[in-house]
Amino acid sequence: MYDCIIIGGGPAGAAAAVYAARKKLKALFIAESIGGQSVVSESIENWIGEKSISGFDLGKKLEDHVRAQEGIDIKVSERVTAVAEDGDGFSVTSASGTTYQAKTVLVVTGGRRRKLNVPGEDAFLGKGVAYWAT
Numbered sequence: 001m002y003d004c005i006i007i008g009g010g011p012a013g014a015a016a017a018v019y020a021a022r023k024k025l026k027a028l029f030i031a032e033s034i035g036g037q038s039v040v041s042e043s044i045e046n047w048i049g050e051k052s053i054s055g056f057d058l059g060k061k062l063e064d065h066v067r068a069q070e071g072i073d074i075k076v077s078e079r080v081t082a083v084a085e086d087g088d089g090f091s092v093t094s095a096s097g098t099t100y101q102a103k104t105v106l107v108v109t110g111g112r113r114r115k116l117n118v119p120g121e122d123a124f125l126g127k128g129v130a131y132w133a134t
Helices: 011-022 036-040 055-067
Strands: 002-007 027-031 072-076 080-086 089-094 099-107
Touching (some): 002 089, 011 027, 055 072
Parallel strands (some): 002 027, 002 099
Antiparallel strands (some): 089 099
């Protein structure tokens, strides 16, 4: 049984994995991908510590940081389909049918971009229309 299962591969999930490792928790980091919505950004200019970074590069840095942690099991390309209370903890089931047990679960799946659905929005994505990773 894990102390903690972290569901979500964006900046919040990566930070949670780093903190769990620092506290020596037995943790599972599970995500469909690492980087969250930021990976589709051409240029991020409001990420503290970086003057400008592409979403892809930010995602890679997050992944490298998580993978450098000791004591964190990492499952990427795995989608969680269910979380349920289970006795003294929780069970987390993935699309592959694998079930994991934990004392606590952090769901840090972020959000999805909210499109305006106005004419030209898709054509101007990255050319004036942007979604922010904050």
